[in-house]
Amino acid sequence: MPRPDPPTPLIHRAADRFTTEAEGRRTHHAFSFGAHYDPANLGFGPLLAYNDDTVLPGHGYPEHPHSDVEIVTWVLGGGLRHEDSRGHGGLVVPGTAQRLSAGDGVRHTETCDAGASSAVRFVQMWLRPDEPGGEPTYAAHDAGDALATGELVPVAGAGTAAPVGTRGAVLHAARPRAGARLRLPDAPTLHVHVATGAVELEGAGPLTEGDTVRWPGGGGAGVRVLRDDTELLVWTLP
Known part of the structure; x- marks a missing residue:
């Protein structure tokens, strides 16, 4: 019998994201969040939130x-x-993945220092843990040296210094140069986000900053990098 075709990747364009504006900050939401509700877009697998934030100094x-x-x-x-x-x-900077497991309850603040020379831009991702409750924990993983290779490298999840309480979920990041060719991790389900720059993804076509692809069965697809300023984030999911 012929093998069935792999599931079609679901592409979400940057322009279709929900946006929240508040004093000193702007957030683009890939999924329903806060006042923004779409019953058909509540998350993807264990991913509950995927927010692209820009926060000005002092906010x-x-x-x-x-x-x-x-x-x-x-x-x-x-x-x-x-x-x-x-x-x-502490101060979280590019190249370091921070993980906060909220457990049975934790409070925190997230700010851009008033004296900072520029705004902070960050992607924050929430996942459903395998087990509720427990003691809150914190971890950080500095992946700066590995990112210098231009390859996709694990930065949070199993095998890193910032494991998550969601079995099978691993975040990979890459900062490749234009013309580079990468291969997506071989996993049952992928979530691909072009944080900056542009790529061409086999099976999905051209993607630019802010675009995401939700792809059951997309493991192993090829990526061609179109711009030097590209930063790619890829979740492998159970």
């Missing part, structure tokens, strides 16, 4: 609570100041 998110969610933050430019009720804090 950000005042203290607020979380529980039963895995929060992974990846900074694209500038520095993000994080402080939480468990005593974890």
Whole structure:
């Protein structure tokens, strides 16, 4: 019998994202979030939120609570100041993945320092944990040296210093140069996000900044990089 065709990738364009504007910050939401509700777009597998934030110096998110969610933050430019009720804090910069497992409850703040020379731009991703409750934990993984290769490298999840409580979920990042060719990780399900720049993805076509692809069965597809400023984020999901 002939093998069935793999599932078609679902492409979401940057222009179709929900947007929230508040004093000193702007957020683009890939999924339903807050006041933005679309019953057909509540998430993808264990991914519950996928937010692209820009925060001006002296602004950000005042203290607020979380529980039963895995929060992974990846900074694209500038520095993000994080402080939480468990005593974890510091400045998160490009090349470092931060993971906060909220467990049975944690409070934190996220801001751009008032004296910063530029805004901070970051992607924040929320996942559903395998087990609710438990003690909140924090971790960070500096992937700067590995990113210098231009290849897709794991930055959060199993095998990194920032594991997540969602079995089978791993975030990969790449900063390739124009003309490079990459291959997506071989996994049952992929979520591909062009954080900056542009690529051509086998089976999905050209993608530019802010575009995402949700793809069951997309593992192993080829990527051709179209611009030097490209930064690619790829979740492998169970």
